[in-house]
Every structure is written in C-alpha cells, then in structure tokens.
Amino acid sequence: MADLFDSAPRPAADGPRPLADRLRPKRLSEVIGQGHVLSPEGPLGAMLAAKSLSSLILWGPPGVGKTTIARLLADETDLAFVQISAIFTGVPDLKKVFEQAKIRRQNGQGTLLFVDEIHRFNKAQQDGFLPHMEDGTILLVGATTENPSFELNAALLSRAQVIVLERLSLTDLEHLAQRAEKELGRGLPLTGEAREAMLEMADGDGRALLNLIEQAAAWKVERPLDRAQLSQRLMRRAAKYDKSGEEHYNLISALHKSIRGSDPDGALYWFARMLEGGEDPRFLARRLVRMAVEDIGLADPQAQGICIDSWQTYERLGSPEGELALANAVVYLALAPKSNGVYVAYKAARAAARETGSLMPPRHILNAPTKMMKEIGYGAGYAYDHEAEDGFSGQDYFPEGMKRPVFYAPPERGFERELKKRVEYFAKLRAKRQGER
Incomplete structure (x- = not known):
C-alpha cells in the first residue's frame, strides 16, 4: 500500500x-x-x-x-x-x-x-x-x-x-492541514468544530486528510460549513480493523485489560470499537465468559452466570438489541471484584501433576470391589467424613510420600473473603485431626 x-x-x-x-x-x-x-x-x-x-x-x-x-x-x-x-x-x-x-x-x-x-x-x-x-x-x-x-x-x-511508525496525532494532522492551506493560498471553508471533525475523519492517516482537504477546498460556499454540513458532504473514513489480523488481537487485549483494570468506560469503548469494526458478537460473548472465569473467578461466583445469560439473550434477540445484553456483562465484569486465585491454583496443580507422573492415590481412598483388593489394603482405614466430628475427617488425599502442597490461596476480595475463612478453618481442623492420630 x-x-x-x-x-x-x-x-x-x-x-x-x-x-x-x-x-x-x-x-x-x-x-x-x-x-x-x-x-x-x-x-x-x-x-x-x-x-x-x-x-x-x-x-x-x-x-x-x-x-x-x-x-x-x-x-x-x-x-x-x-x-x-x-x-x-x-x-x-x-x-x-x-x-x-x-x-x-x-x-x-x-x-x-x-x-x-x-x-x-x-x-x-x-x-x-x-x-x-x-x-x-x-x-x-x-x-x-x-x-x-x-x-x-x-x-x-x-x-x-x-x-x-505511529498514526498521526490530531496535532500532526492540524500541522498538515495548515501546510495544505498555505500551498492552496486559502483557508478551508469550515468552522472550527467542522475542521476538528475533518481531522477526526482522517483517523490518523495523512494521505486521507489531504484527500479530504482537496475536496473541501474545491467547494463554493457562501459561509463556513459546520460539523453537520461537513458530515453530509464527506463520509467518515472506516476505522482500521481486521477481524483476523493484529488489530483484532490488539482490541480484544484492550477490552480484556480494561475489564481486568475495573474500568467500565474503557471496557465499553473497546467493546464498541470491536462492534463498529464488524466483530462477531458471539466471539465477544465467548471472551467475556473467559474473562469471568480467569479474572473474576470465585471473587464473584455470579459473574460467569451473568455472562452466559447475556450470551443466551443475544442468541435470542440477535443484533442490535442483543448487544446491549453483552454490554451489561461488560460493565458487570469491570465492576466485579477481581481474583485469579483459582486460575493460579489450577496452573500450579497442572504443573504438580506433570511433575509427579503416575503416582497412585493413597490406598485408604481407593475402592475395593474385589476380595483381592481388600486383602492388599485398598480402602483400609478410610474415614467416612459424614461420620466424623464436624463432618470432616482431615485425612490426606495426596499420593503417599508426596508433601502436601498449597495451590489455592484465596485473596481478601469479594466472595473469596468467605472462602478464605473456610480454607483457614479446614486447615486448622486438619492439623487438629492429624494431631489426634
């Protein structure tokens, strides 16, 4: 090009x-x-x-x-x-x-x-x-x-x-417009507001601006045109957006990070930019569910459900009405408490699973449907939690010889404040039960 x-x-x-x-x-x-x-x-x-x-x-x-x-x-x-x-x-x-x-x-x-x-x-x-x-x-x-x-x-x-190289700023475009007026020997027949609108229409493209200026300079008008009159004569340049290219990934990244950063206005802007660029709302719906799972998680257990509901609403209403349901999800996610506690725990658990290979579960939690399996100790010593005090046996569920790891450490945010209390409660109770053995 x-x-x-x-x-x-x-x-x-x-x-x-x-x-x-x-x-x-x-x-x-x-x-x-x-x-x-x-x-x-x-x-x-x-x-x-x-x-x-x-x-x-x-x-x-x-x-x-x-x-x-x-x-x-x-x-x-x-x-x-x-x-x-x-x-x-x-x-x-x-x-x-x-x-x-x-x-x-x-x-x-x-x-x-x-x-x-x-x-x-x-x-x-x-x-x-x-x-x-x-x-x-x-x-x-x-x-x-x-x-x-x-x-x-x-x-x-x-x-x-x-x-x-960077797209031209409005200041750069104004300098270019002034240079064009000097070359033409006359000013553009536009009000200040219309002039600003023309610069915005160029969308950072200097060549596009010069084409617009060349058109405007040829108009014969009695008085400067305002923004509305300019819009009637000129079409706004389509925003650069490639649904399968880098711009697609740049904008979805901006949307994701705006939501993660708890900025509903920024999130709505990038959501709208993608829709204006022709993005499939279903792609956005899928990504919103992912954001709910990855960045909000159990800090707000309702977030995932709200995203699924907004997706289903879009499927029933279609565009453009259904896009408002997705916008509701965008704002909800942006304002929801954030946590990647489960995401971090999940990745740590996957890493531990790869490192420990094929270690067997401890025998006391294995079922023993045959006589031979009972004879070699499957199920021996299993404590049925419902029969234990407080409904908690405190037994070890990791492979024998594996040091008990800690994967999930809920932060002090949203609903996970309550989950943190539960984690700490069971940790103390587990220590107590093991001390009694």
Missing part, C-alpha cells in the same frame, strides 16, 4: 498535481510526525548521524510517511532509490532488480530497495533478498502495515531493524 507521499507517475510539469504530491517533503526535517524515530536521539536519526544506515522494516498504519521516509533516506545517503510493490512484483522482476543493483554497485553506487507491502511476499521470495542484503548489493527498506513478527521470516528480520 502506498503511503502519505508515495510517488505515482508524476504529472507533466504544466499539468495539475495532486495536493499530496505538491506537499511531498524534500528533507527528513519536513516530515510531519515520527519524531520518535527521526530525531537525533531516534534510531534513524542516530543511524544517519553515524553514517551507518542498515536495512529496515518500516511498520505502521497507512498514510504516516513510510514511502517518503524511505525516499529521503536514500537522498541522505546518496543511494539510488528503487521502489517496487510486493503486490505487483514476481520472481523475474526481482531478478532484474538485483541484476541492476549489482551493475550499479560495480559502478560505485549503492541501491536502497524500497519494497512496499513486503509482507505480501511468500517465504521463498523473502529468502531471495538475503544474499543480496548480506553482500551489500542492496540496502532493503520494507514497508508493512502488518506485524512483522507474524508476517516476515525470522531470517529476514534478523538482518533488518524494525522501525515502528
């Missing part, structure tokens, strides 16, 4: 040029945003200062300057800039690119090969870059909107530094 100032074939010098092309930065210092990587203290700034540019993977959302930065890096380092797209480039095309880079190198000039959408190349194609990176034929700069750790080969990643 192209980015903020990607170079399509340039129009003739006397022909109309798109606003994005006219505003293309000519120096890295003119790039809006990305100061965290371009400043003298940032990774790219430090590389340029040391005159030691390495192969890079530029990872970030659309419209934040990936192509522009790559082009300007080539200018800063006197490298030939060659741009290809993984979408339209096959193996024969790559071979030609590498051959041309070798000839260029023999003539004393290096090549910065910019590969847009590099994650679109398969494993074999990605491996094809490695020898040419290692012998210095090319300096690779790949651009991707997808998480490189998921989409790129480990061998390629080990030879390139990943640079994370």
Whole structure:
C-alpha cells in the first residue's frame, strides 16, 4: 500500500498535481510526525548521524510517511532509490532488480530497495533478498502495515531493524492541514468544530486528510460549513480493523485489560470499537465468559452466570438489541471484584501433576470391589467424613510420600473473603485431626 507521499507517475510539469504530491517533503526535517524515530536521539536519526544506515522494516498504519521516509533516506545517503510493490512484483522482476543493483554497485553506487507491502511476499521470495542484503548489493527498506513478527521470516528480520511508525496525532494532522492551506493560498471553508471533525475523519492517516482537504477546498460556499454540513458532504473514513489480523488481537487485549483494570468506560469503548469494526458478537460473548472465569473467578461466583445469560439473550434477540445484553456483562465484569486465585491454583496443580507422573492415590481412598483388593489394603482405614466430628475427617488425599502442597490461596476480595475463612478453618481442623492420630 502506498503511503502519505508515495510517488505515482508524476504529472507533466504544466499539468495539475495532486495536493499530496505538491506537499511531498524534500528533507527528513519536513516530515510531519515520527519524531520518535527521526530525531537525533531516534534510531534513524542516530543511524544517519553515524553514517551507518542498515536495512529496515518500516511498520505502521497507512498514510504516516513510510514511502517518503524511505525516499529521503536514500537522498541522505546518496543511494539510488528503487521502489517496487510486493503486490505487483514476481520472481523475474526481482531478478532484474538485483541484476541492476549489482551493475550499479560495480559502478560505485549503492541501491536502497524500497519494497512496499513486503509482507505480501511468500517465504521463498523473502529468502531471495538475503544474499543480496548480506553482500551489500542492496540496502532493503520494507514497508508493512502488518506485524512483522507474524508476517516476515525470522531470517529476514534478523538482518533488518524494525522501525515502528505511529498514526498521526490530531496535532500532526492540524500541522498538515495548515501546510495544505498555505500551498492552496486559502483557508478551508469550515468552522472550527467542522475542521476538528475533518481531522477526526482522517483517523490518523495523512494521505486521507489531504484527500479530504482537496475536496473541501474545491467547494463554493457562501459561509463556513459546520460539523453537520461537513458530515453530509464527506463520509467518515472506516476505522482500521481486521477481524483476523493484529488489530483484532490488539482490541480484544484492550477490552480484556480494561475489564481486568475495573474500568467500565474503557471496557465499553473497546467493546464498541470491536462492534463498529464488524466483530462477531458471539466471539465477544465467548471472551467475556473467559474473562469471568480467569479474572473474576470465585471473587464473584455470579459473574460467569451473568455472562452466559447475556450470551443466551443475544442468541435470542440477535443484533442490535442483543448487544446491549453483552454490554451489561461488560460493565458487570469491570465492576466485579477481581481474583485469579483459582486460575493460579489450577496452573500450579497442572504443573504438580506433570511433575509427579503416575503416582497412585493413597490406598485408604481407593475402592475395593474385589476380595483381592481388600486383602492388599485398598480402602483400609478410610474415614467416612459424614461420620466424623464436624463432618470432616482431615485425612490426606495426596499420593503417599508426596508433601502436601498449597495451590489455592484465596485473596481478601469479594466472595473469596468467605472462602478464605473456610480454607483457614479446614486447615486448622486438619492439623487438629492429624494431631489426634
């Protein structure tokens, strides 16, 4: 995918040029945003200062300057800039690119090969870059909107530094809008509120904002448009959301952590973001049940039931009415007391089970349905708890020779305060019974 100032074939010098092309930065210092990587203290700034540019993977959302930065890096380092797209480039095309880079190198000039959408190349194609990176034929700069750790080969990643670019902030977009107005020679025909709405419509994408500005600048209006009038003329840009990609996992993580952090407003926001992105409410219902089990547990035994009920309500009502039932569960979980006591105990018990292998239960708690089993001691000495004082025998139920572990340690939160009292009560009673033997 192209980015903020990607170079399509340039129009003739006397022909109309798109606003994005006219505003293309000519120096890295003119790039809006990305100061965290371009400043003298940032990774790219430090590389340029040391005159030691390495192969890079530029990872970030659309419209934040990936192509522009790559082009300007080539200018800063006197490298030939060659741009290809993984979408339209096959193996024969790559071979030609590498051959041309070798000839260029023999003539004393290096090549910065910019590969847009590099994650679109398969494993074999990605491996094809490695020898040419290692012998210095090319300096690779790949651009991707997808998480490189998921989409790129480990061998390629080990030879390139990943640079994370961020979506443009509202302040960055306002600077870009001011630069566009200066280039156009006039202000936008918008009220302050409508101008803010336009920046929000761009959703952090500088190229999208310039497209919106180009449309708005062409309108012939008698007075500045307000927010409502702007919304009638322009459609809001769809939020970036891939139901099977990284954005899906980022947002469900944000929802889960907001609930764990007892923030109902944050939880509702991320819940709504996922629904607006087209997420299947049934997926959210399943995850809410998991959160109830993992993060609330026995601190509020009702939480799991409320999640199941909200899921069933959604199945009966469908969208959009049933989504309100899920929203009720979101708020309930966020405000419920939190405990992972059972979750921690469960993991510890599983670890102990793996470590102790196939140890038999103690003989006194084994059933003895045959005479032989009785003769070898199965069931001998078993104390029937209902017949014991306080209905508690205090016997040991772990394998013989295994030191009694403690898995479950309920915290002082919610209903588990009561369970903690019970755990402590039975621990004291167990010690008493064992002392009586």
